[in-house]
Structures are given as structure tokens and as C-alpha cells.
Amino acid sequence: MKKKLFLSLLFVNSVALFAQNKDEQFFKEIYNSALTKSQCYSWLDHLSNDVGSRLSGSVGAEKAVQYTKSQMEALGFDKVFLQEVMVPHWVRGEKETAYIQDNKTKIKVPICALGGSVATPKNGITAEVIEVHSFEEMKALGTDKIKGKIIFYNRPMNDGAIEAFDAYSGAVDQRYAGAKEAANLGAVGTIVRSMNLRLDDYPHAGGQSYGDIPKEKYIPTAAISTNGAELLSKTLKSNPNLKFYFKQSCQQLEDALSYNVVGEIRGTEHPENIMVVGGHLDSWDLADGSHDDGAGVVQSMEVINIFKNLKYKPKNTLRVVLFMNEENGLRGGKKYEELSLVNKENHIFALESDEGGFTPRGFSLECDDSNFSKITNWKALFEPYLIHSFIKGHTGSDIGPLTGKKIVKAGLKPDSQRYFDYHHAANDKFDAINKRELELGAGTMAALIYMMDQNGIE
Amino acid sequence: MKKKLFLSLLFVNSVALFAQNKDEQFFKEIYNSALTKSQCYSWLDHLSNDVGSRLSGSVGAEKAVQYTKSQMEALGFDKVFLQEVMVPHWVRGEKETAYIQDNKTKIKVPICALGGSVATPKNGITAEVIEVHSFEEMKALGTDKIKGKIIFYNRPMNDGAIEAFDAYSGAVDQRYAGAKEAANLGAVGTIVRSMNLRLDDYPHAGGQSYGDIPKEKYIPTAAISTNGAELLSKTLKSNPNLKFYFKQSCQQLEDALSYNVVGEIRGTEHPENIMVVGGHLDSWDLADGSHDDGAGVVQSMEVINIFKNLKYKPKNTLRVVLFMNEENGLRGGKKYEELSLVNKENHIFALESDEGGFTPRGFSLECDDSNFSKITNWKALFEPYLIHSFIKGHTGSDIGPLTGKKIVKAGLKPDSQRYFDYHHAANDKFDAINKRELELGAGTMAALIYMMDQNGIE
Structure with a gap:
């Protein structure tokens, strides 16, 4: 009896160890892909320098929808689609x-x-x-x-x-x-x-x-x-x-027609369970919005690029959602949830990046205690990548409206010290972005999504 | 007997708890002073924008010696003095x-x-x-x-x-x-x-x-x-x-006379034990050297300003040492150690900041296992300030030559991602510095020095 118990404990431990080694190895590959094979910096270059500012209802916002849709179509999603949403249309004038x-x-x-x-x-x-x-x-x-x-x-x-x-x-x-x-x-x-x-x-x-x-x-x-x-x-x-x-x-002009941009990879095991990763496509009008939130947009897209490079097929359905109108209305986030209710979708996880493209430090989490403790147990896996902060708190405005019986929400937490040097101002431009910091953020997001996909929620 | 043991354990625990609360409180005051009452940013403004580049043997290096000496004299050290050191004198020419x-x-x-x-x-x-x-x-x-x-x-x-x-x-x-x-x-x-x-x-x-x-x-x-x-x-x-x-x-010209700048506060309990905090005063010639190592210089001075604001008198002797010639000779670091041996000084601790003025993340440490474990036990105190990384490894070039029977050496570890965007190049200028990141570094240094001063080395 004792021997059996010992052997089965040994087996359990070996399985756990094997899983841990597998995850460690996969984290390495994720971060290596992010730092050496990413596209996010060049996407952001285009979004910032060619598309430019993207206030809801503006020509820039419309161009950003078309550009990100076309880039996502090249990324190997099962489908890429737009969600119509009427947005406030405010213009600065002179x-x-x-x-x-x-x-x-x-x-x-x-x-x-x-x-x-x-x-x-x-x-x-x-x-x-x-x-x-x-x-x-x-x-x-x-x-x-x-x-x-x-x-x-x-x-x-x-x-x-x-x-x-x-x-x-x-x-x-x-x-x-x-x-x-x-x-x-x-x-x-x-x-x-x-x-x-x-x-x-x-x-x-x-x-x-x-x-x-x-x-x-x-x-x-x-x-x-x-x-x-x-x-x-x-x-x-x-x-x-x-x-x-x-x-x-x-x-304040009449509301304008705009869109959320959505790309979906159908889950191999639980296609009915949906994980969302996203940022918001609109920005204020004074600059490119490279940090707010061009960074979150391209990092979310990069997650898919990383999984594609590593030939990782998520078990659960994974959606990149580029939300419209976070800045002055949150209409995109609300519309996404509205459609999700209509379509009776089951969201298990949502991750937003909307605190700038700076060095990632950790995640804020909105979830119950058992999921919080499950996620914080992964800390050691993140440590080699200097990801150390897992706190309960506000995660993201766009994923705010999302409901779900047991949804876990997360927000990427980059280093915050420089954020308000640029936030909503004319200097929130591409030259304020450091390529490696942006890429490390994308890697960190991919790593958490991988763990959520592998381990599910409680 | 049992009761006695229980009571004395209770007493020990209360003392430990009291010490912990006291330290927590003092950390708050240190960081608050660093973020709201510091001088380091304006010192660096002068050092970068008025003094400018400071390659060993240059007029800039000489001006930097005079400027920092005069500023340190206003900081309430028991003494401020110069250590003569002959340095290589290389000039770029056209x-x-x-x-x-x-x-x-x-x-x-x-x-x-x-x-x-x-x-x-x-x-x-x-x-x-x-x-x-x-x-x-x-x-x-x-x-x-x-x-x-x-x-x-x-x-x-x-x-x-x-x-x-x-x-x-x-x-x-x-x-x-x-x-x-x-x-x-x-x-x-x-x-x-x-x-x-x-x-x-x-x-x-x-x-x-x-x-x-x-x-x-x-x-x-x-x-x-x-x-x-x-x-x-x-x-x-x-x-x-x-x-x-x-x-x-x-x-390569003839060697030139230059100086380390040293400020000393005599310890109230163990004046014979010396703690050093420093950075290097010289820089490359292409720019101001705001990150390398203007930041380390003004952060080291700021530690004293913080202690002065908080009326903290160190038990051990505390020296700010601004080393000359780290970049192309390390003569200042070698001279400091040479004089320390001549004067039979006993150094117990040395902390260098020479990895840029970016958001601090932790410390590298050169010490034995018992001191390493003692210091890493302070992690929880640092956590609210997002200081999370305590590793063994290279600490600082200038404190490298320092020997001592049981010296503990530490290096401030700021976020490293942007460092080589500026390192030794014409853009290592004051505008690449974020005031809060610089100040958080100074606070973090003051906090470690306080803990070392309070707890000594093993």
C-alpha cells in the first residue's frame, strides 16, 4: 500500500515536473520569438507614422481599422471580422x-x-x-x-x-x-x-x-x-x-459608424470557451497614440504571431479584439459585450494591454481568490523575465463590460513612471517607444495566455 | 518553563514586529523624501547641461569635481575632501x-x-x-x-x-x-x-x-x-x-592630475566601520553622460540629502565617493582602495549605481551566502516600491578594487532595456532622464544603506 502510494506520488510529481519543464521551455521560446522575430514594432511604426492619430469618427480611425484588419488577415486567423459600432464624433477644430x-x-x-x-x-x-x-x-x-x-x-x-x-x-x-x-x-x-x-x-x-x-x-x-x-x-x-x-x-458632430476589429482562432479542444486579448484602436487626436494604445493593439496581434511562429494551437478559442472608442465613450467595449450576449458566447479569460508599451512588470487581475492563487502560483515561471507583480485591481476599460459566469480578467502592468509624460499629449509618438520593451510586453501577454489556455480557469 | 519560553518567544516576536514596523515606516519616509524633496534631478541638470561631458583629464571633469565638491559641502557632511589621482588623458581631436x-x-x-x-x-x-x-x-x-x-x-x-x-x-x-x-x-x-x-x-x-x-x-x-x-x-x-x-x-596625452570627491559622515556607534555609496564622475566625451554615470553621482549624493531630511544619523561611517576615471582606466577606484589600505580602513559595505538612471528593479550582490540570505530576507520591505530582484553578480567597477575581510558589495539594478540606446553615445543627455525614475533609484539606494546600517553584516 505504502509502496503504491509512494509510486503514485512519484508519478504525480514526475508529471508535475514534466509540465513545469515543458512550460519553462515554452516560456523561453515565447520570449525568444518576441525579442527576435516579432512584427509588433513595425506594425506600430505604420500605425503611428503612416496612419497617425485615430480619434473615434476620424479618417485616421477608419484607416486604422482597415490597416489592422488587413494585417490580421495575413496572420492565419480562422476568421477576421468587423463589428459595427456607432461612436461619438468630436472634432477639435482650429x-x-x-x-x-x-x-x-x-x-x-x-x-x-x-x-x-x-x-x-x-x-x-x-x-x-x-x-x-x-x-x-x-x-x-x-x-x-x-x-x-x-x-x-x-x-x-x-x-x-x-x-x-x-x-x-x-x-x-x-x-x-x-x-x-x-x-x-x-x-x-x-x-x-x-x-x-x-x-x-x-x-x-x-x-x-x-x-x-x-x-x-x-x-x-x-x-x-x-x-x-x-x-x-x-x-x-x-x-x-x-x-x-x-x-x-x-x-460634437453626429455619431459615426466605426468598428471593432476581431480575429479569431478556433480552439482545438474547447472551441466554445473564448479567450480575448486586446487593446484599443482609437487614440486622442494630438499625436499618434503610440503608447495609448497603439502599443496594446500591436502587442495583442503579436501574441498570435508568436503562437504562429511556435506552431502553438490554442485549446480554447482565442480572439484578438481591437476595440474602438475607449477614449471618449467605450462604445466598442460595450458593443463587444452586447454581441457576446446575443450570441450566447462563453468568455473565460480576457487580457487587455492599455498602460503603454513600457517594460512589463506583471499583471493586475480581476477574478476570485482561487483563480488569483492559481495564477500567482505561476510566478516562478515568469521570474526569469523580470515579471514579478501580480495584484488584484483594475484590468482594462474595454474588457470592463465583459461579463461571464466565471471570467478571469487581466491587465498587463508595464512600468508606469514615464506613462504620464506622454498620455494624451502631442508627444505620444513612435519615438517614445522602445522596441524591446514593447516586445517584452507582447511576450509576457503570450505567456499568460498560454498558461490560461493550458490550465483553464477554476 | 514552558510559560517562560512562551513569554520570551512572545517578547522576541514583538521586538521583531516592532523593528519591522519601524523599517516599513522608515522606507515610506525615504521614498517620500526621494520623490517629493530630492535635489538629484536639479544637480544632474547642472552636471549635464552646465558642466557637460567629463572625460578624464578634460576641463569638464575638472569642473565636475569642483561642482560636486561645492554641492556636497552644503549637504552637512562631517568632511568633504578630494583624493588626488593621476588619470589617462585621451583626446578625440577633430x-x-x-x-x-x-x-x-x-x-x-x-x-x-x-x-x-x-x-x-x-x-x-x-x-x-x-x-x-x-x-x-x-x-x-x-x-x-x-x-x-x-x-x-x-x-x-x-x-x-x-x-x-x-x-x-x-x-x-x-x-x-x-x-x-x-x-x-x-x-x-x-x-x-x-x-x-x-x-x-x-x-x-x-x-x-x-x-x-x-x-x-x-x-x-x-x-x-x-x-x-x-x-x-x-x-x-x-x-x-x-x-x-x-x-x-x-x-593619448600625458597623464593628468584629477580627483575622487569624497564626503564623509562619521558613524555614531561604529565610526571605524565604513559604508561607501558612489558612482563615477567621469563620462565619455560625446555627450553629458547623464545616464553613465551622472545618474549614479547625483543618486549617491541624494542618499545623504534623504538622510538629512529625515534626520537619520548613520551608526556606521557613511561615505559618498564620486570616482574619477571609471571609463578608461579605473584609476579612481584603484586609488580609493590604495588609500584605504594605507589608512587601514575597514569597509563593511559598498554600493555603486552605474547602470543608468532608469526605474530601479533591485540589486546585484557580491557577498557570502549568509549575507545574501540576510539581505534577501528584506525583500518584503522593498516590495511596495516594486523592488524585486536580488541576485548575485557583478556590482560595480569602481568598488571592484575594494577589499575587506567581510565586505558586502551591492550594485543598483535599474531596468536595463533602454540603457544601450544611450550608452557612450551622443544622445546620453539630460532629456533621456526621467525625474521620478532617477529619484526612485536614489530612494532604493537609501533604503538598502539604511538596512545595512541598522543590521550590519554577518
């Missing part, structure tokens, strides 16, 4: 103008209208400025003081935060809901310090919402560069009665 | 010229003389080219084929390596000993593919040595940009008889 009017001196400052903002009157707005650092501080001032003024939100991102995304979460309310809150108190416009941890001259775009206030109460809102914000704040201290002028001609 | 002569077409390519190289004759060298990928391949060709030719070393850094430094180690023999090996076989010059993992137009400088061959056999050697190397290789394939022309006017 480049914005803004200056500080300090007595007789006009000082130009760099601003950009926030996504979804209304225009100023044709000749712009000139008004006195009230600097605040929170909604509470503003509300305490009351309507009388705020009426007719421009509210200047100037709470910096917390530079003491270790993860840059924590600093972002702690400041982005000013951008997202600042106009709505200030409009309710009678302000005529808002200027928001850019979501940027460093001091520079780039205004950073981004979404904002007027929430449920009536259209006639909408006020124009713009981001100012961090250097501009510092200057405005300093000048206000010496002259609280200075005036600020800004002019923007942005418009 | 900018190099090189072209591929492909029949009647001349194609200019970017090269730079390697450190320590001799000049070409005044009008340059023109010769046929033999491309090789290793010394073995070259030796197998034999003297007859090589005599009178230029050897072109074109083995790329291994892009499959996960750590960029591993790729560097596997290729740098071509740069360091290539001229010597080729001279022995009768070559008239060598051109070496730059130590760079990406394709671009920057030639990368770096040290080289003729070893023990007689002076009259020295041949000129230069690095060519990776794009230049690709072009030369491609052109050679279609025309193996093409000629290569290059001209350089570098010179």
Missing part, C-alpha cells in the same frame, strides 16, 4: 489660443480643449480666474464668487505616489467632472492642470463629461500644460484680478 | 570622417574613435574590408588574408537576451580587444559595430586596450553606428572589394 492678461501684458500659454467640450464663443472668453484644488474648496466659495469666472483646477498629481496610475486616479476628477461641477456654480469656463507628473509645455487631452446638466449650461473646458499651470498660479498670486483668455472651436 | 567607397560611390557613415585608440595617418586610411563575427572566425582566415585590410567586427548584441547587460557582455570583446587581436594578424585598422541593441545613427564610444602589443603595432580603431554597420555589411555582400576610408586624429 488650434486653441490662450493667454494670461496680466495688466497690460499678454502671456501665451499652451492649452487644448478637453474631449467632448463645447467651443467658446467665436471670439473666445475673457474672465477673471479662481484657482481651486478640489470640488470641496470650490463649493465652499459659493455661487456669488464663482459666477462669471473661469475656474482653474490646479491640484497636481501626487508625486509621492509610487505607481503613476495612483497619482492619476487621485487627480483626474478635475478633468473628468470639473466643467460640470463649475457650471453648476455659474462659472463660464474651466482650465485644468494637465494630468502629467512632470513640468513641461504639453497640454494633455482626455475625456470629460457634463453629466446630466442641461445642454445650455455646458461651459468650455480645456487642459493647460503643467508649466502653464505653474505660471498662471504664480501670476495669480501677484495679481488676483488678472484675466484669462481662451478660444476653442471644437464640436 | 570629428572623425568615414565613408564606404563602393566603386565610384562614396557613402558617408557615422563613426567615432574608440577610447585609447591611436589616430590614423593624417590623410586617413583606405583599405579593403573583411567582415568577421568573432576572433575565432578572424584567426581562421589567417595573416595572409588579413594583412593590409580593415577588420570589421559585426557581431550584434544578442537581442534574445532578457537583460540588456547580458547582451552587452556577449559582444563587447570586439570593442575592447578587437584592435589588439586584428593588429596581431596584420590588419591596418578595425571598425566595430556599436554596442547598441537598436538600429540608429549613433556611434557608441567606449574603452579599448592594445594589451601588451608593442606601440608600433597599434592600429586605429573606431565604432560605427548600427545602421552604418548594417549598410557596410550589405554593401560588402554585393561588392566584397569595396574600400573603407576613415580618418581620426585622437591622441
Whole structure:
């Protein structure tokens, strides 16, 4: 009896060891393929430098759909298809103008209208400025003081935060809901310090919402560069009665027809179980969006290229989904889930890359404890590739709407320190991408998908 | 008896828990100081943009000694002093010229003389080219084929390596000993593919040595940009008889007087035990050397600034040492050890930062197993700061000569992926530095020094 137990334990151990060695070996091949045979960098070169910016509804977004579809068709999917989705169509119009009017001196400052903002009157707005650092501080001032003024939100991102995304979460309310809150108190416009941890001259775009206030109460809102914000704040201290002028001609047009791009490889054993890997195809309009989220798009495609190079056929159905309209509406993510419900699909796993093309550090996970512990048990396999961080937390906006009885969601976590140097700004361009960092991200995604495919969910 | 044991175990556990909480709290304060109150970024701004390049023996190196000394004097050390050291004084002279002569077409390519190289004759060298990928391949060709030719070393850094430094180690023999090996076989010059993992137009400088061959056999050697190397290789394939022309006017001058800059805080409990933290003050001449090793210099100084902010007085003597001449001679590191032996000093710990100012990932360690296991036991304290990698391996060149009965040596390990984009090239400039990444490195160094100071070595 004891001997039998011993032998069977030995057998179990040998099987486990064999599996581990097999996985170790496959990880090596995955990363080697990513670093020496990838296409993601040249795809991104095209997406950034030839297609360019890709705000929902723009010509760039349309070109990006066609380009990625054509590239995916060459990758050996069982099928590549488009999902129709109506997207918001906001256009910036002419480049914005803004200056500080300090007595007789006009000082130009760099601003950009926030996504979804209304225009100023044709000749712009000139008004006195009230600097605040929170909604509470503003509300305490009351309507009388705020009426007719421009509210200047100037709470910096917390530079003491270790993860840059924590600093972002702690400041982005000013951008997202600042106009709505200030409009309710009678302000005529808002200027928001850019979501940027460093001091520079780039205004950073981004979404904002007027929430449920009536259209006639909408006020124009713009981001100012961090250097501009510092200057405005300093000048206000010496002259609280200075005036600020800004002019923007942005418009919300009719919704436009656009698409999610989907490529599918049918699973060899469980075709009914679907795994998704994706990023979002749209970007803000000020630059190429190489980090946000060109990187996630080409890394997701690269996962398929890696599996193709290694002749790996997933057991479960694997889909690359390039979502449209993450930036200002999330319509693509919502549409994907809507169709998934209609088609009664069973998603077991979804992985998104939307935190930039920097050196990968790990994954955030949304799942129950048993799956979390299962995945963190794979840490040793990832360690040689310097992947060390497995945390519970927000994974990705596009896969957010996805439901499923037991779906595991994951987000690639790259190093975050440089992300907000580029996020939504005119410098989020191809030259800010390091080829190896991008490729290591793709390899890391392929490795997790391989493990999920091999081991399933709990 | 049992009760006593239980109580004393409880006591021991409480003490351990108290120590752990105290350390956790102090780590928070260290990182907060690093990210919100540091001076390192502005020091580096001055060192890079006002002082500039700092090759040993140059005016820049002299200015850097004076500047860092003056800044350290304001930091509250017990003493700041200079250590005299004679350093090699090599100068590049005029900018190099090189072209591929492909029949009647001349194609200019970017090269730079390697450190320590001799000049070409005044009008340059023109010769046929033999491309090789290793010394073995070259030796197998034999003297007859090589005599009178230029050897072109074109083995790329291994892009499959996960750590960029591993790729560097596997290729740098071509740069360091290539001229010597080729001279022995009768070559008239060598051109070496730059130590760079990406394709671009920057030639990368770096040290080289003729070893023990007689002076009259020295041949000129230069690095060519990776794009230049690709072009030369491609052109050679279609025309193996093409000629290569290059001209350089570098010179080795008489050794010059220079200095290590040292700041010392006397230990409150064990002044006889010395801990060193440092980087090297010299850089190559093509750029500011912001990553190599301006970053290490200002991070080492920042450790003191952090301790000053937190009013932390080290138990052991703590020295900041800014070493001269790491790049082409290591004279500063050798001099420091020489003087340490003369003065019968007892070094217990040395930490070097010389792998760039990128996001810190961990430490390499040179120590015995008991100290290694002691240090790796601190991993959990570092985890919230995304410091995860503690490995045995090369720590730092400048602290290399340091001996000691039981010295522990450590090297800061930042993310390595971008390092060779800049290493020794004209783009290693201040704008390649991210303030937060630099500061996180300084915080990480301060945290390890604090732990070593509190816990001593085994």
C-alpha cells in the first residue's frame, strides 16, 4: 500500500515536473520569438507614422481599422471580422489660443480643449480666474464668487505616489467632472492642470463629461500644460484680478459608424470557451497614440504571431479584439459585450494591454481568490523575465463590460513612471517607444495566455 | 518553563514586529523624501547641461569635481575632501570622417574613435574590408588574408537576451580587444559595430586596450553606428572589394592630475566601520553622460540629502565617493582602495549605481551566502516600491578594487532595456532622464544603506 502510494506520488510529481519543464521551455521560446522575430514594432511604426492619430469618427480611425484588419488577415486567423459600432464624433477644430492678461501684458500659454467640450464663443472668453484644488474648496466659495469666472483646477498629481496610475486616479476628477461641477456654480469656463507628473509645455487631452446638466449650461473646458499651470498660479498670486483668455472651436458632430476589429482562432479542444486579448484602436487626436494604445493593439496581434511562429494551437478559442472608442465613450467595449450576449458566447479569460508599451512588470487581475492563487502560483515561471507583480485591481476599460459566469480578467502592468509624460499629449509618438520593451510586453501577454489556455480557469 | 519560553518567544516576536514596523515606516519616509524633496534631478541638470561631458583629464571633469565638491559641502557632511589621482588623458581631436567607397560611390557613415585608440595617418586610411563575427572566425582566415585590410567586427548584441547587460557582455570583446587581436594578424585598422541593441545613427564610444602589443603595432580603431554597420555589411555582400576610408586624429596625452570627491559622515556607534555609496564622475566625451554615470553621482549624493531630511544619523561611517576615471582606466577606484589600505580602513559595505538612471528593479550582490540570505530576507520591505530582484553578480567597477575581510558589495539594478540606446553615445543627455525614475533609484539606494546600517553584516 505504502509502496503504491509512494509510486503514485512519484508519478504525480514526475508529471508535475514534466509540465513545469515543458512550460519553462515554452516560456523561453515565447520570449525568444518576441525579442527576435516579432512584427509588433513595425506594425506600430505604420500605425503611428503612416496612419497617425485615430480619434473615434476620424479618417485616421477608419484607416486604422482597415490597416489592422488587413494585417490580421495575413496572420492565419480562422476568421477576421468587423463589428459595427456607432461612436461619438468630436472634432477639435482650429488650434486653441490662450493667454494670461496680466495688466497690460499678454502671456501665451499652451492649452487644448478637453474631449467632448463645447467651443467658446467665436471670439473666445475673457474672465477673471479662481484657482481651486478640489470640488470641496470650490463649493465652499459659493455661487456669488464663482459666477462669471473661469475656474482653474490646479491640484497636481501626487508625486509621492509610487505607481503613476495612483497619482492619476487621485487627480483626474478635475478633468473628468470639473466643467460640470463649475457650471453648476455659474462659472463660464474651466482650465485644468494637465494630468502629467512632470513640468513641461504639453497640454494633455482626455475625456470629460457634463453629466446630466442641461445642454445650455455646458461651459468650455480645456487642459493647460503643467508649466502653464505653474505660471498662471504664480501670476495669480501677484495679481488676483488678472484675466484669462481662451478660444476653442471644437464640436460634437453626429455619431459615426466605426468598428471593432476581431480575429479569431478556433480552439482545438474547447472551441466554445473564448479567450480575448486586446487593446484599443482609437487614440486622442494630438499625436499618434503610440503608447495609448497603439502599443496594446500591436502587442495583442503579436501574441498570435508568436503562437504562429511556435506552431502553438490554442485549446480554447482565442480572439484578438481591437476595440474602438475607449477614449471618449467605450462604445466598442460595450458593443463587444452586447454581441457576446446575443450570441450566447462563453468568455473565460480576457487580457487587455492599455498602460503603454513600457517594460512589463506583471499583471493586475480581476477574478476570485482561487483563480488569483492559481495564477500567482505561476510566478516562478515568469521570474526569469523580470515579471514579478501580480495584484488584484483594475484590468482594462474595454474588457470592463465583459461579463461571464466565471471570467478571469487581466491587465498587463508595464512600468508606469514615464506613462504620464506622454498620455494624451502631442508627444505620444513612435519615438517614445522602445522596441524591446514593447516586445517584452507582447511576450509576457503570450505567456499568460498560454498558461490560461493550458490550465483553464477554476 | 514552558510559560517562560512562551513569554520570551512572545517578547522576541514583538521586538521583531516592532523593528519591522519601524523599517516599513522608515522606507515610506525615504521614498517620500526621494520623490517629493530630492535635489538629484536639479544637480544632474547642472552636471549635464552646465558642466557637460567629463572625460578624464578634460576641463569638464575638472569642473565636475569642483561642482560636486561645492554641492556636497552644503549637504552637512562631517568632511568633504578630494583624493588626488593621476588619470589617462585621451583626446578625440577633430570629428572623425568615414565613408564606404563602393566603386565610384562614396557613402558617408557615422563613426567615432574608440577610447585609447591611436589616430590614423593624417590623410586617413583606405583599405579593403573583411567582415568577421568573432576572433575565432578572424584567426581562421589567417595573416595572409588579413594583412593590409580593415577588420570589421559585426557581431550584434544578442537581442534574445532578457537583460540588456547580458547582451552587452556577449559582444563587447570586439570593442575592447578587437584592435589588439586584428593588429596581431596584420590588419591596418578595425571598425566595430556599436554596442547598441537598436538600429540608429549613433556611434557608441567606449574603452579599448592594445594589451601588451608593442606601440608600433597599434592600429586605429573606431565604432560605427548600427545602421552604418548594417549598410557596410550589405554593401560588402554585393561588392566584397569595396574600400573603407576613415580618418581620426585622437591622441593619448600625458597623464593628468584629477580627483575622487569624497564626503564623509562619521558613524555614531561604529565610526571605524565604513559604508561607501558612489558612482563615477567621469563620462565619455560625446555627450553629458547623464545616464553613465551622472545618474549614479547625483543618486549617491541624494542618499545623504534623504538622510538629512529625515534626520537619520548613520551608526556606521557613511561615505559618498564620486570616482574619477571609471571609463578608461579605473584609476579612481584603484586609488580609493590604495588609500584605504594605507589608512587601514575597514569597509563593511559598498554600493555603486552605474547602470543608468532608469526605474530601479533591485540589486546585484557580491557577498557570502549568509549575507545574501540576510539581505534577501528584506525583500518584503522593498516590495511596495516594486523592488524585486536580488541576485548575485557583478556590482560595480569602481568598488571592484575594494577589499575587506567581510565586505558586502551591492550594485543598483535599474531596468536595463533602454540603457544601450544611450550608452557612450551622443544622445546620453539630460532629456533621456526621467525625474521620478532617477529619484526612485536614489530612494532604493537609501533604503538598502539604511538596512545595512541598522543590521550590519554577518
